[in-house]
Amino acid sequence: MSNSPFSRRPEDDSDADLDLTSDPPVDLELRDFIQRFSVGPTPEEQGQFWDDLSQKLPVQKAPAHLLAPVTFKRYLPWTALASGVAVVVLLLVPFGENNLQQVALSDRLERQETLASEALTDRDSDTASEPMVLGAPPAAREPAPQRIAKAKKAERDRAVDSQAPFGLAEPDFSVRWEFLSEKTVLVHVLVKDQGKLLQWAKNWPAGLVLTEVSAPSAPDAAQQLSEKTWIYRLEDRR
Amino acid sequence: MLVNESMPILYRVVYQIYPNRDEVYDILQDTFVKAYRALPGLKTPAAWNGWITRIAINTAKTRLSRRKEWATAPEHHLFENTVSEVPGADDRLEAEDSERLLSAALQQLSAEHRAVVSLVELQELNCAEAAEILQCPAGTVRSRLFYARKKLSQILAPYKKHWVSESTDV
Numbered sequence: 001m002s003n004s005p006f007s008r009r010p011e012d013d014s015d016a017d018l019d020l021t022s023d024p025p026v027d028l029e030l031r032d033f034i035q036r037f038s039v040g041p042t043p044e045e046q047g048q049f050w051d052d053l054s055q056k057l058p059v060q061k062a063p064a065h066l067l068a069p070v071t072f073k074r075y076l077p078w079t080a081l082a083s084g085v086a087v088v089v090l091l092l093v094p095f096g097e098n099n100l101q102q103v104a105l106s107d108r109l110e111r112q113e114t115l116a117s118e119a120l121t122d123r124d125s126d127t128a129s130e131p132m133v134l135g136a137p138p139a140a141r142e143p144a145p146q147r148i149a150k151a152k153k154a155e156r157d158r159a160v161d162s163q164a165p166f167g168l169a170e171p172d173f174s175v176r177w178e179f180l181s182e183k184t185v186l187v188h189v190l191v192k193d194q195g196k197l198l199q200w201a202k203n204w205p206a207g208l209v210l211t212e213v214s215a216p217s218a219p220d221a222a223q224q225l226s227e228k229t230w231i232y233r234l235e236d237r238r
Numbered sequence: 239m240l241v242n243e244s245m246p247i248l249y250r251v252v253y254q255i256y257p258n259r260d261e262v263y264d265i266l267q268d269t270f271v272k273a274y275r276a277l278p279g280l281k282t283p284a285a286w287n288g289w290i291t292r293i294a295i296n297t298a299k300t301r302l303s304r305r306k307e308w309a310t311a312p313e314h315h316l317f318e319n320t321v322s323e324v325p326g327a328d329d330r331l332e333a334e335d336s337e338r339l340l341s342a343a344l345q346q347l348s349a350e351h352r353a354v355v356s357l358v359e360l361q362e363l364n365c366a367e368a369a370e371i372l373q374c375p376a377g378t379v380r381s382r383l384f385y386a387r388k389k390l391s392q393i394l395a396p397y398k399k400h401w402v403s404e405s406t407d408v
Binding site for chain 2: 018020021022023024027029030031033034035036037038039040041042045046049050052053056057058178179180181182183184213231
């Protein structure tokens with residue numbers, strides 16, 4: 001037998017008269033046990049996952065030098081346009097009006113300096129890595145540390161305020177929904193809100209089953225909550 | 239975001255196949271990097287779940303095949319060393335004990351049986367869908383599922399009455 005863990009095993013040959021043309025019936029008790037007690041990520045792992053992943057995803061970085069061909073070509077048209085405008089202004093001013101010429105010249109120089117400094121500013125903000133979001137629009141131009149802090153806060157907010165499943169309305173207390181499958185969700189609720197959850201559940205449509213999974217757990221560091229949480233399992237059996 | 243929604247589900251699937259938190263974390267990181275690179279190959283958004291699961295399982299399979307100790311038959315004494323004695327008649331199994339019990343029971347199966355259990359019991363896929371992800375015939379999946387359920391039921395039978403069983407049916 002090969003050493004691959006996925007090669008054929010002796011138990012594959014047992015129960016030779018087993019019907020393999022249709023799926024065996026579901027063992028609900030066993031499935032329930034497996035879903036309730038399968039090991040999931042810790043809050044720390046969930047919180048850290050995107051930060052670590054964003055370091056590994058390939059991100060386009062701006063050239064390191066102002067005179068690099070890409071940067072130079074990128075800003076040359078704008079510089080040329082500004083110069084052209086300045087030339088037109090100069091041509092419109094009558095001869096002999098030296099003061100106006102001097103003003104136009106200084107304006108042109110000022111515009112070129114502004115464009116050059118803008119080019120430097122844009123380059124500086126591009127040197128920090130930008131979180132790459134699959135399928136999402138690009139982030140606004142802010143200093144990199146502020147963008148990353150905002151992305152982290154948005155992630156935490158999304159984890160706390162993600163949409164209630166199965167057509168339920170949003171509750172008026174804090175709930176975290178952790179989706180296991182299309183029909184099964186783990187419900188994380190603060191100890192102080194457990195009564196509200198159970199009261200709310202009484203008004204749910206028939207077929208939604210809420211099962212207690214575990215007693216209050218350790219404080220959830222990812223959500224920066226100082227209280228323990230109850231965990232329930234919500235299944236849609238409709 | 240897709241990563242935040244998919245990660246907890248995939249974590250549970252991969253952990254059942256490869257029960258080591260550090261390794262699972264690395265496997266999932268590799269999975270999403272591979273997915274990002276191969277994204278143009280995803281035909282429709284609706285196929286995302288099956289597609290990313292296949293990448294995750296293939297990544298776990300590659301790591302498992304490198305670790306020759308996972309290729310050998312499970313050691314039965316590991317179960318006795320991991321799980322404490324069957325609780326008394328009035329005792330309840332706490333959630334942590336149940337997690338440990340399930341993990342130890344799954345380790346009595348081979349990697350490919352654990353993969354079938356993960357896909358069918360955890361993700362509630364049918365055997366044909368699981369076969370497509372595992373790239374083997376549906377009949378093979380059904381056979382392994384039958385064996386895995388039988389084995390797990392035998393192992394877990396003494397502990398059944400101690401499971402937490404409170405539920406609210408609305």
